[in-house]
Structures are given as structure tokens and as C-alpha cells.
Amino acid sequence: MSGRLTPRRHQAAFRPGRLRAAALGTALATVLVPALSACGGDASTAGGGATLKWASSYFPTHWDPVVSGSGAQFRELALVYASLTRTDATGKAVPDLAKSWEYNAKGDQITFHLRPNLKFSDGTPVDATAVKAAIVRAQKQKNSALFGDLTSIKSVDANGLDAVLHLSQVDYQIPQLLGERVLQIASPKAAASPTKLDQNPVGAGPFTVTQLVPGTKVLLKKNPDYWDAKDIHIDNVELTSAPDAATVVSGLQTGVYNFADIAPSQAEAAKKAGLDVFVQPGFNANNISLNVNKAPFNNAKVVDAVRYAINRQEFVDKLTFGYGSATNQPFPKGYVAYDPQSANDYAYDPAKSKQLLSEAGYKAGQIKLDLVIPAEDPQAEVVQAQLAKVGITVDIKVDKNWATPFFAKDLTLSLYGTTGRDSAAQTLTAHFGPNGPLNLSSPYEPSGFEAAIAKVRQTPLDSTDYAKVLQAATRAGLQSKALVFTYSSPNLIAKSKSISALPKNPAHIDWTGVTIGAN
Numbered sequence: 001m002s003g004r005l006t007p008r009r010h011q012a013a014f015r016p017g018r019l020r021a022a023a024l025g026t027a028l029a030t031v032l033v034p035a036l037s038a039c040g041g042d043a044s045t046a047g048g049g050a051t052l053k054w055a056s057s058y059f060p061t062h063w064d065p066v067v068s069g070s071g072a073q074f075r076e077l078a079l080v081y082a083s084l085t086r087t088d089a090t091g092k093a094v095p096d097l098a099k100s101w102e103y104n105a106k107g108d109q110i111t112f113h114l115r116p117n118l119k120f121s122d123g124t125p126v127d128a129t130a131v132k133a134a135i136v137r138a139q140k141q142k143n144s145a146l147f148g149d150l151t152s153i154k155s156v157d158a159n160g161l162d163a164v165l166h167l168s169q170v171d172y173q174i175p176q177l178l179g180e181r182v183l184q185i186a187s188p189k190a191a192a193s194p195t196k197l198d199q200n201p202v203g204a205g206p207f208t209v210t211q212l213v214p215g216t217k218v219l220l221k222k223n224p225d226y227w228d229a230k231d232i233h234i235d236n237v238e239l240t241s242a243p244d245a246a247t248v249v250s251g252l253q254t255g256v257y258n259f260a261d262i263a264p265s266q267a268e269a270a271k272k273a274g275l276d277v278f279v280q281p282g283f284n285a286n287n288i289s290l291n292v293n294k295a296p297f298n299n300a301k302v303v304d305a306v307r308y309a310i311n312r313q314e315f316v317d318k319l320t321f322g323y324g325s326a327t328n329q330p331f332p333k334g335y336v337a338y339d340p341q342s343a344n345d346y347a348y349d350p351a352k353s354k355q356l357l358s359e360a361g362y363k364a365g366q367i368k369l370d371l372v373i374p375a376e377d378p379q380a381e382v383v384q385a386q387l388a389k390v391g392i393t394v395d396i397k398v399d400k401n402w403a404t405p406f407f408a409k410d411l412t413l414s415l416y417g418t419t420g421r422d423s424a425a426q427t428l429t430a431h432f433g434p435n436g437p438l439n440l441s442s443p444y445e446p447s448g449f450e451a452a453i454a455k456v457r458q459t460p461l462d463s464t465d466y467a468k469v470l471q472a473a474t475r476a477g478l479q480s481k482a483l484v485f486t487y488s489s490p491n492l493i494a495k496s497k498s499i500s501a502l503p504k505n506p507a508h509i510d511w512t513g514v515t516i517g518a519n
Helices: 018-027 128-140 194-199 245-254 264-272 300-309 312-319 350-359 378-388 403-407 424-432 449-457 466-477
Strands: 051-056 085-087 093-095 098-103 109-114 153-159 162-167 207-213 217-222 236-241 259-262 276-280 285-290 367-373 392-398 413-418 483-485 491-495
Touching: 051 245, 093 098, 109 128, 128 153, 128 162, 245 259, 245 264, 245 491, 259 264, 264 276, 264 491, 285 300, 300 350, 300 378, 300 392, 312 378, 367 378, 378 392, 378 413, 424 449, 424 466, 449 466
Parallel strands: 051 236, 051 259, 367 392, 367 413
Antiparallel strands: 085 093, 098 109, 109 162, 153 162, 207 217, 217 236, 259 491, 276 491, 285 413, 285 483
């Protein structure tokens, strides 16, 4: 299950994953109060040195990584928390707190070997006991966003610096899974009180918190005890909740910020302002969610009619300003899990859509649906117009408490956007599995998907068959009648030219080697 995010203020283009953001942030709220006393002066400049001034539209609602989970907020939480693994520019799991790992011969046990002599910012050792505590807490804490992602882990043995994970099934996806998105590791001492951790985050990441104003601002300084501190060249971070989108670019121009995530609609203005626009590859994908347990979608012909009514290119043209691409899958083209064989399934054909509706017994105008979303979203208007062309009437309903009916599977029609996952198997099960949080039609599951995803887990990531097996699982999942995918787009970041190029790790923001100099 992906994690709690903070929704961005409405813009001309709604970013993938932000619908879920609003949902889960609302669904599981923890009361926050100011936790740390204000530091004297401005921590972003008081210590001198290179300062990152980041305006974030994903400003964390929670600083407990178990609660914030694996959505877009993990990028900000990664300032404080490190993980067992992280991903490189190819999307492959590489060492982080764990220097190495290996599976047993059967593939149902994996041992992570932690780096020696590491500690959390409160002095607690980073050892296998801390890893075990993090996993158990993620599995059992009442408001955990992660328990659904850790079902393969049956138990953990802590042996000094070796964390031995006993699995309930053969699962070679674990190194991909246990990176920044799913298991950012907090100090077990601090996490003994999750409410306090939420207000005073304690990790073993590249920075430590010096001041936190919930929902507004966080000041951080470089962590000299981070395992790769020699490659972190930023001394201070000032992370603030982004103001109205219209003012972000001007704030970057004037130096109020030097780094900000932006919508595609802002990219051209940022370039004209002399800023760098960094295109960060990602696994973002948007979809229309249908509930096949409710009329009219309990009729397969109506579902197919909707599929053929959708013109994906229109979403790209109207919403992405040249940065997106049409897709009928939860992955962008070129990604290892993208299935070329399914690329042309359900191509835009409004005439066929109308024919299917007629065969299902519906005349034009007879189907009237509420499209329920958490906030104003131009995607909804595109859906409304496209379905109107085939005779389906859609009324857009904005429900700020959208999370409750969506995750209770009570809605008939909605929209969803995700930031994707480092484990392709996790992405697939979240969308198509019978208990998948993104499957509005639970417990419905497309035929053959369970066996296909089991084969993915049983296939080592370095196997020559891995891509073929993974794409077969995608193909099986796309038989689902619960989702109609529309488009994907990268993450866009505008930054001052004083900030050097960032590593292009898919969906991640990696500060390794990044420098900040004079403009």
C-alpha cells in the first residue's frame, strides 16, 4: 500500500499521485503540535555554507515514515531517514544502510548485512535490532500505511548487524521493496512513542532536523554521521510548504527558494525566468477507476464502452504541456514492466463505444454517473467531455472526504494517480490484486493475475526471463475491468542554476554529489 501524501494546491495540471495524497492524508490523520523550540535566527543561513531552500508541494503531513508511507512524501522524509536499499539511475536496488544482502537457495529467506558503526541522530545504534523494530512497527502499528506491502515478511531475526528476513513465500522483490518508499528506518528509541516521532523525526539519513513547524516549515542541517556524509555537500536545508503555484516561479527568481517541484504548466515560465527545469523520470500513471461491483459497470460491455471512449492523447495535449505520454498501463513506455503486446489494446474508438452501450441495452443519455474526486481536477473535465460524446452523462462531485468512500470501495467512478513503486510487483498488486488499495472493485481480480504475479516474485531480478515474466503479469493485470489508464508524466523540478545536476534516479531525489554554488 502506498503512503500518505499532502495534496498540492489546485493547478492547471494535477500531478499524478496527488489524488491519493489528499485521500490518505485525510484518512489517517495524527494530531500534530509544535514539537521543537524555535532556533535563534534562520537555520538556513546561520551556520553558513551551502543552503538548499526547497518549496515543496508534497510537504509531509506526518514525519513518522510508517504513517507517511511510500507516496511522494518519501522524497522529503529521505532527508532525515535512510533505508536498507535505494535505487540507482536504472531503477535497480543498490546498498544504503545495508552494504549487501543475499537469499538462501530456496528464495524464502534474505539476509541484509548492515554497515558497521552507524548510529541514528539520537545516538542509538543502526543495527539489525533497529531493522526488526522498523518492520514489526510497519506491520503492526494501527495507523501504518505500509502493512499491506510487507505481507511476504513472516518474521525477522536480529543478529548484530545481520537482519534475517524469513518470508512467507519465495519473493525476490524484497531488495526493490525495502527502499526509501516502504521502509525508511527510524530510531527505535524515538519510535517507541510514534506520536513524538511524528513531531521530532529521528533517522540516520543525510540531514537532521533542527526546527519543525508542522505543515509549514522544517529546518535541517547536515548529519556528519551519515554513512555517505563525504558525498553530501549541502550544509543546511530549509524545507517549506509551497505557496500558491502562481508564486513559486517568482519565489525562485528572487531567491526565496532555489528548488521547487512544479506542474507542467509552469515549466515554460521557469525556463524563461532563467531557471533549470529538471525532468526527473518516474513511474507516474493516471487512471479512471471503475467499480465493477456496482451498476452499470457490472455489465462488461459498459466497461469496454468506457475503455473505447477514452482518447488518451487528449489528456497529454491538454494537461502535460509536452512532458507526458499516453499509456494504457500503470507504467511509462520503456520501463521494464511495460508490456508492448498490450500497447494497442482498447484504442480510441467512440463508434465502437456507442455500439457496445447499445448492445448493453442503454440509449444515449440513460447512463448518469457521479465522478467523485477529492479536489478540482482538469482531468475530470476531460473524462466528462469524452464520455458525453458517447452518450454517458457525468456529474463531477468534489468530496474532501473522498478517502473514506474510495478505500471502502463505495464509489462507482473516480480518478486516481500514483507515483509508482520501485518494486513493479508492488505496483501491479496495488492496482490489480484483490486487496489492492488502488483496486476500486475489490475483491475482484482479473483471471490469471494471481498466478502471474506469483511467478514474478519467484523470478530473480537478474534472471534473463525476468522482463518476460514481469510483462506477462502486466498483461494479465490489464485484463482488469476496474481501471482505465490514461497518461503518464515525469516529475518536474525548477531549480536555481547554482544547484548542480541531480542524479536521475527514477522518482527519487538523491542529494549525493549535489553542490550549491554562486549563481
